[in-house]
Amino acid sequence: MLKNLKKPIWNPYIAGIFVGILAAISVIITTLVLGKAQYIGASTTYVRVSGFIEKNFLKEHVSLNEYFQSKKIKVDWQMMLVFGIFFGSMVSSIVGKDFKVEKLPPMWKEKFGEGQLKRGIIAFIGGFTAMFGARLAGGCPSGHGLSGMMQLAVSGIIAMIFFLIGGILVARLIYERRK
Numbered sequence: 001m002l003k004n005l006k007k008p009i010w011n012p013y014i015a016g017i018f019v020g021i022l023a024a025i026s027v028i029i030t031t032l033v034l035g036k037a038q039y040i041g042a043s044t045t046y047v048r049v050s051g052f053i054e055k056n057f058l059k060e061h062v063s064l065n066e067y068f069q070s071k072k073i074k075v076d077w078q079m080m081l082v083f084g085i086f087f088g089s090m091v092s093s094i095v096g097k098d099f100k101v102e103k104l105p106p107m108w109k110e111k112f113g114e115g116q117l118k119r120g121i122i123a124f125i126g127g128f129t130a131m132f133g134a135r136l137a138g139g140c141p142s143g144h145g146l147s148g149m150m151q152l153a154v155s156g157i158i159a160m161i162f163f164l165i166g167g168i169l170v171a172r173l174i175y176e177r178r179k
Contacts, residue, residue, distance in 0.1 A: 023146075023147075023150050027147075027150065030077065034077055045076075045078040045079050045081070045082050046082070046131060047067070047135075048076075048078075048079065049079060049082070051065070051067075051068050052075075103116055104116060104119055107175060111174070111175055144156055144159040144160075145159045145160040145163050146160075148160070
């Protein structure tokens with residue numbers, strides 16, 4: 001797939017160095033400057049965002065919800081992280097001159113056709129499964145995998161190994177190897 005690229009891609013070693021520097025800076029800011037006991041994690045943020053939105057329409061329902069009574073619904077560093085990921089990736093694609101709006105990725109169209117509804121349903125199921133697993137595990141993949149790996153935590157290394165195995169299996173299942 002990469003052989004067909006017309007534009008050069010980032011050197012993985014240089015990109016890795018930048019990710020490492022960014023990770024070190026974000027750990028320092030998160031733990032020392034913001035005074036948080038733990039490093040990144042965003043699964044709770046999605047629940048808070050839904051509560052934040054729902055509060056505008058069903059204030060009484062949110063105020064009676066046991067979870068939201070124990071958690072403050074607010075714009076915090078985790079919520080800004082989630083928005084930063086979206087806007088940062090958009091800026092990166094614009095700067096890299098490969099920003100484009102497409103209804104379906106070419107690989108999806110090649111394998112499954114033009115059906116946007118099917119893509120939407122599969123994306124929803126995948127997102128729901130990931131979020132359910134994150135809530136069940138007490139944290140999100142970025143918390144368990146990325147920050148755990150950066151801290152060389154055994155649990156983070158094990159989590160990342162299983163994320164990779166799961167990702168490879170699902171990718172092979174969905175996009176079976178072309179002959």
